[in-house]
Amino acid sequence: MSKRDYYDVLGVSRNAGENEIKKAYRKLALEFHPDRNKGNKEAEERFKEAAEAYEVLRDREKRDIYDRFGHQGLEGRGFRGFSGFEDIFSSFGDIFDDFFGFGNSRGRKTREKQGKSLRYDIELSLKEAYYGIDREISFYRQDVCPECNGSGSGFGSEPQICPTCQGRGQVVRSQGFFQISSTCPMCHGQGEIITNPCSNCSGQGRIRIERTINVKIPPGVDTGSQLRLRNEGEPGDFGGPKGDLFVVIHVNEDRFFKREGDDLLCEVPVSFVQAALGSTVNIPVLGEDGDYDLDIPQGTQPGEIIRIDGKGMPSVRRYHKRGDLYAKVIVKVPQKLNQRQKDLLEAFAETEGLAVTGRAKRWKAFGRK
Ligand SMILES: [Zn+2]
Ligand SMILES: [Zn+2]
Structure with missing residues (x-):
């Protein structure tokens, strides 16, 4: 296969200057660039041909040999042209800088990557979640x-x-018909x-x-709440932005209050007498008040629930809103009675017309055996 004349390949005259040759090559290199001509065998050949012509004509010594002895003159001196794209790019990579994302500045921008985001888990008591807190945290990154x-x-370097x-x-290699791009x-x-x-x-x-x-940490957070601290993650690659830090909240179980969303539930033990007669029971609540006088109405049944408006958790979403507190009444039946209490209860039973005495005695006797 005979080689084309290098000047013809670049389309320049025999006395073209350095700049003219460079311009002509750049034009061809862009036209037949492998990134623009995927799988086009002819473009690939033209691209390689132009690179080889440029390699010779830009070099005073090689050009001189070529002018005097032609292709054979160069071959006789060991010039082989390029083996593939990798060769071409490593020789003339700078020529593409302004056009493709290759060279320095543009290449890096296209590879910009945000840094890794991090996670930090925080445990809070219910009270801390109620008030919100400032917490100092330390982590590695x-x-x-x-x-x-x-x-x-x-x-200095x-x-x-x-x-x-x-x-x-990236380096591009030709393998048969394919161009394989791989990490340098x-x-x-x-x-x-x-x-x-x-x-x-x-x-x-x-x-x-x-x-x-x-x-x-704002008031009202719950387990699973996440706070996002922008740019507190790891640095990005190639000038990309930093990642974020996600603070994940875990609110510990409280001994007295159970939580359901913004509402709280608690159990209030009262004696059967308090439930029957009605009374006021002082219970703890979260917030400035610290406690609350709960009214147990006369005749309250075991398990009855009394709602206390606005004594639940503050809402993270709704400003200045608070959930409610639900108090479940637990009626305690005494397990030990003294003689006077027994007498009174028996007297009470009689007023209700209950024949407890005989039966109670029987059960007692039974229990003792
Ligand atoms: Zn360093
Ligand atoms: Zn490299």
Whole structure:
């Protein structure tokens, strides 16, 4: 297969200058770029052909040999052209900078990635959840190394653009009809290599730090509530934004109050006499008051529920709203009675016309045996 004349390939005259040659090549390289001509074999050939022509004509020495001896002259001196795209990109990567996301600035932007978000679990008592609290929390996270500002390079030096991929982070290889793009083995996709690593972070650009912050937990939170603290997560890659910190709330069970949404439930033990006659029982409540005089109406039945308006939990969603408190009345029957109490209860039973005496005695006798 005979090779085309390099000047014809680029479409320039024999005395074209450096700039003209570069311009002509760039035009062709963009037109036949593999990213724009996926699977187009002819474009691939044209792309390679143009790269080879450019490689020769931009180089004074090679151009001179070519002008005098043609293709054979170069081959006789060991010039083989390019083996594949990887070769071409590593030689002329800079020529694409302004056009594709390859080179430095643009390439990095397209790879921007938000940092990892973190989770921190907080346990609260019901009372803390009621009032809301400020809690100081400490946690570990990856952070930008302050010594090298995240570059990973030691003092006074900067990362170098990876020579293998020209900062793309990817290399393209031809295999038969296919172009295979893979992570650059030299820089592991970073696009840059560190020649003089920062001693503080060993060139990672990141270090593990302990971070202490104050978290404001609003009143009314419940188990499963999450607070999102923006930018308190880990730093992003390639200049991407930081992740967030999610504070996940767990409210511990309370001994006296059970919670259902914004409402609270409690059990109020009263004697059977209090239930029968009616009375006032002092019970604890959350909030400024601290306690509350609950009215037990005369004739309250066991298990009856009394609602106390607005003595529940504050609502996280509805400002200045509070749930209700539901008090369940537990009627206690005395297990031990003294003689006087027995006499009184028997007298009471007689007023109700109940023949308890005989039966009670029988049960007593039975119980003793
Ligand atoms: Zn560092
Ligand atoms: Zn690389």
